[in-house]
Amino acid sequence: xxxxxxxxxxxxxxxxxxxxxxxxxxxxxxxxxxxxxxxxxxxxxxxxxxxxxxxxxxxxxxxxxxxxxxxxxxxxxxxxxxxxxxxxxxxxxxxxxxxxxxxxxxxxxxxxxxxxxxxxxxxxxxxxxxxxxxxxxxxxxxxxxxxxxxxxxxxxxxxxxxxxxxxxxxxxxxxxxxxxxxxxxxxxxxxxxxxxxxxxxxxxxxxxxxxxxxxxxxxxxxxxxxxxxxxxxxxxxxxxxxxxxxxxxxxxxxxxxxxxxxxxxxxxxxxxxxxxxxxxxxxxxxxxxxxxxxxxxxxxxxxxxxxxxxxxxxxxxxxxxxxxxxxxxxxxxxxxxxxxxxxxxxxxxxxxxx
Amino acid sequence: xxxxxxxxxxxxxxxxxxxxxxxxxxxxxxxxxxxxxxxxxxxxxxxxxxxxxxxxxxxxxxxxxxxxxxxxxxxxxxxxxxxxxxxxxxxxxxxxxxxxxxxxxxxxxxxxxxxxxxxxxxxxxxxxxxxxxxxxxxxxxxxxxxxxxxxxxxxxxxxxxxxxxxxxxxxxxxxxxxxxxxxxxxxxxxxxxxxxxxxxxxxxxxxxxxxxxxxxxxxxxxxxxxxxxxxxxxxxxxxxxxxxxxxxxxxxxxxxxxxxxxxxxxxxxxxxxxxxxxxxxxxxxxxxxxxxxxxxxxxxxxxxxxxxxxxxxxxxxxxxxxxxxxxxxxxxxxxxxxxxxxxxxxxxxxxxxx
Ligand SMILES: CC(C)[C@H](C(=O)O)[C@@H](O)C(=O)O
Ligand SMILES: CC(C)[C@H](C(=O)O)[C@@H](O)C(=O)O
Numbered sequence: 001x002x003x004x005x006x007x008x009x010x011x012x013x014x015x016x017x018x019x020x021x022x023x024x025x026x027x028x029x030x031x032x033x034x035x036x037x038x039x040x041x042x043x044x045x046x047x048x049x050x051x052x053x054x055x056x057x058x059x060x061x062x063x064x065x066x067x068x069x070x071x072x073x074x075x076x077x078x079x080x081x082x083x084x085x086x087x088x089x090x091x092x093x094x095x096x097x098x099x100x101x102x103x104x105x106x107x108x109x110x111x112x113x114x115x116x117x118x119x120x121x122x123x124x125x126x127x128x129x130x131x132x133x134x135x136x137x138x139x140x141x142x143x144x145x146x147x148x149x150x151x152x153x154x155x156x157x158x159x160x161x162x163x164x165x166x167x168x169x170x171x172x173x174x175x176x177x178x179x180x181x182x183x184x185x186x187x188x189x190x191x192x193x194x195x196x197x198x199x200x201x202x203x204x205x206x207x208x209x210x211x212x213x214x215x216x217x218x219x220x221x222x223x224x225x226x227x228x229x230x231x232x233x234x235x236x237x238x239x240x241x242x243x244x245x246x247x248x249x250x251x252x253x254x255x256x257x258x259x260x261x262x263x264x265x266x267x268x269x270x271x272x273x274x275x276x277x278x279x280x281x282x283x284x285x286x287x288x289x290x291x292x293x294x295x296x297x298x299x300x301x302x303x304x305x306x307x308x309x310x311x312x313x314x315x316x317x318x319x320x321x322x323x324x325x326x327x328x329x330x331x332x333x334x335x336x337x338x339x340x341x342x343x344x345x346x347x348x349x350x351x352x353x354x
Numbered sequence: 355x356x357x358x359x360x361x362x363x364x365x366x367x368x369x370x371x372x373x374x375x376x377x378x379x380x381x382x383x384x385x386x387x388x389x390x391x392x393x394x395x396x397x398x399x400x401x402x403x404x405x406x407x408x409x410x411x412x413x414x415x416x417x418x419x420x421x422x423x424x425x426x427x428x429x430x431x432x433x434x435x436x437x438x439x440x441x442x443x444x445x446x447x448x449x450x451x452x453x454x455x456x457x458x459x460x461x462x463x464x465x466x467x468x469x470x471x472x473x474x475x476x477x478x479x480x481x482x483x484x485x486x487x488x489x490x491x492x493x494x495x496x497x498x499x500x501x502x503x504x505x506x507x508x509x510x511x512x513x514x515x516x517x518x519x520x521x522x523x524x525x526x527x528x529x530x531x532x533x534x535x536x537x538x539x540x541x542x543x544x545x546x547x548x549x550x551x552x553x554x555x556x557x558x559x560x561x562x563x564x565x566x567x568x569x570x571x572x573x574x575x576x577x578x579x580x581x582x583x584x585x586x587x588x589x590x591x592x593x594x595x596x597x598x599x600x601x602x603x604x605x606x607x608x609x610x611x612x613x614x615x616x617x618x619x620x621x622x623x624x625x626x627x628x629x630x631x632x633x634x635x636x637x638x639x640x641x642x643x644x645x646x647x648x649x650x651x652x653x654x655x656x657x658x659x660x661x662x663x664x665x666x667x668x669x670x671x672x673x674x675x676x677x678x679x680x681x682x683x684x685x686x687x688x689x690x691x692x693x694x695x696x697x698x699x700x701x702x703x704x705x706x707x708x
Contacts, residue, residue: 077546083545083553084545084546085545085546085547085549085552085553088546088547089549093547116473117472117473117584117585118471118472118473118584119470119471119472119473119474120473138547138548139547139548139549141549141550143512143513143550143551144550145550145554150517151517151518152516152517153516153517153554154514154515154516154517155514155515155516155550155551155554156512156513156514156515156550156551157512157513157548157549157550157551158497158510158511158512158513159497159510159511159512159513160508160509160510161508161509162506162507162508162509163504163505163506163507163508164505190598190601191437191438191439192431192438192439192442193439193442193447193492193493193597193598193601194492194493194511194598195439195443195493195495195511196495196497196498196499196509196510196511197497197509197510197511198439199437199439200499200507200509222601222602223601223602223604223605223606224605224614224637226580226602226605226606226609227605227606227608227609227614228609230471230472230584230606230609230610231471231609231613243547244544244547244548247544247547247576247577248576248577248580248602250577251577251578251580251581252577252580252581252584252606254581255580255581255582255584255585256584259585260578260581283578
């Protein structure tokens with residue numbers, strides 16, 4: 001019998017509320033599609049853990065996680081007690097780097113039942129992927145602080161891009177596009193203003209594109225690209241971007257399709273040398289945490305992406321279909337989508353349809 | 355008689371087409387409001403100039419511009435012949451730095467007659483300012499390239515922020531907010547991921563905010579902030595951002611209100627030690643250049659911002675009113691706004707109403 005071991009990390013805030021619904025969907029899929037799940041929950045990678053231990057994770061977190069098939073992740077951060085740049089760098093950003101999850105894959109898709117803030121768009125009109133570089137670029141810890149506390153104070157932060165790091169995520173994007181109908185890659189750049197790293201990025205796009213005769217490509221500066229997400233979202237197929245630009249685009253895209261509350265993401269190590277990690281795009285949302293009203297669809301859709309990654313394609317499709325069916329009924333949708341379901345009711349509605 | 359000397363730089367592409375309309379509006383305002391204009395056109399800061407001279411501007415460009423009251427600027431860039439990072443760094447980015455135009459001020463306003471891509475928004479609903487740091491930050495020329503052409507290739511680009519540079523643009527933003535009705539500043543950050551410069555930016559926001567008891571403030575990470583521009587644009591009053599984040603937000607904002615074709619910007623040296631520069635947000639648009647169909651409203655609105663800056667408040671208001679009136683008629687609007695006017699017809703329509 002097929003069996004998967006999965007590390008479950010709920011994290012902080014609404015992470016703790018949406019994770020049980022993500023797991024409920026996984027268990028429904030396991031029953032329906034005949035595979036076994038071995039779930040191991042972890043307390044670490046949370047601000048609660050930090051308050052007890054002075055760090056977000058134990059020193060031996062890798063051993064504790066062990067050789068799992070995937071990591072199912074909620075949301076981290078509780079700025080009231082731990083500054084974000086500490087809680088995030090010691091948790092999700094560390095996973096992405098130490099497990100070399102160099103692709104962050106996020107769908108932008110207009111779903112039935114989700115009110116779209118853009119005028120006149122229908123489900124089907126918007127359907128593309130953002131492929132984000134996930135280990136280097138603008139998210140570096142290199143740099144420093146000089147003359148702190150004085151008028152001469154200066155801070156420096158280095159963006160670091162490597163040919164290895166850029167080429168592999170570009171290849172992932174072109175591979176993905178080659179399997180899609182439109183076979184088109186759009187590169188996010190800012191080579192007119194960011195005059196060292198981004199011209200390099202552009203030159204690697206040209207080099208890798210030359211390997212993919214069947215895939216067309218173009219590039220936009222990030223300012224115009226953000227504008228195009230609003231004005232012409234139907235234009236995109238696969239959008240590839242650096243760490244920071246991908247971060248921005250993969251929140252903006254879901255906003256253009258209604259809400260980041262339903263958006264999932266996969267942090268992938270494509271070679272399978274390390275486990276990949278699946279998490280909703282939304283954060284821990286301290287403002288609504290503890291009320292049982294958070295939208296669990298981002299977490300559940302992340303479960304679907306995880307199942308797909310594990311090779312359980314039919315189960316993944318079934319979870320996605322259950323999400324779509326749930327979103328069209330007001331009793332299934334949570335409040336943020338003008339429905340009246342609680343987090344748990346929404347999760348149960350999806351699970352019952354799998 | 356009041357008199358102003360103004361350097362006029364049309365630049366490339368549609369810059370050459372919209373500039374005459376910007377000047378037409380200025381001349382109409384001069385006639386109607388009784389001030390004199392001394393306009394001096396320059397060929398440099400264009401790719402045409404580059405092709406003749408091997409550089410975008412003459413070595414003595416500052417002398418050639420001389421002690422003007424302002425610079426009226428079109429758009430620069432013609433990537434077919436000169437790479438953007440050369441043409442832009444040797445022109446607009448050089449002006450911003452050498453004239454210490456440390457504030458880039460851009461309105462985000464839903465105008466009558468402009469179809470809004472966001473569902474259910476009316477003129478009046480969206481009306482805020484983006485205040486962008488314009489001289490330092492992510493747009494640095496510091497960094498380098500190692501092992502070029504090999505598998506070990508690596509590029510590094512340094513973001514540099516100084517207390518002097520950050521504080522002065524924050525003060526400008528808080529000053530501006532203090533004169534507005536809602537008196538609210540929103541800061542764009544990414545201190546959860548960009549772990550050196552952005553926490554510094556946040557700490558300066560707190561320090562400067564403490565000087566302005568009457569102004570409230572909040573902060574959003576740039577990913578969520580971009581999403582909020584789409585989902586809740588009515589929420590903003592004054593948004594202050596670093597060079598790169600401000601660049602992105604000030605294209606995204608105008609896109610949310612319909613088009614970047616009408617958006618103006620002011621590159622301001624608030625102390626008046628150097629001339630300020632006024633330019634549309636849009637670029638040289640090679641794809642539509644030479645057809646006489648470009649929208650001149652961004653250029654004309656930039657003229658209004660320039661008049662305001664020169665103290666010609668009544669003239670500025672009149673130009674803005676003329677723009678608003680022109681935009682509501684199909685014969686005044688250009689094609690991009692579903693009208694049928696040419697660039698020149700739109701410009702003449704505005705001028706006739708000043
Ligand atoms: C042309 C480019 C360098 C410039 C910038 O990024 O500042 C433009 O996008 C702008 O916003 O004025
Ligand atoms: C929490 C934060 C560090 C993270 C990021 O910027 O990568 C988040 O916004 C995301 O997109 O996963």
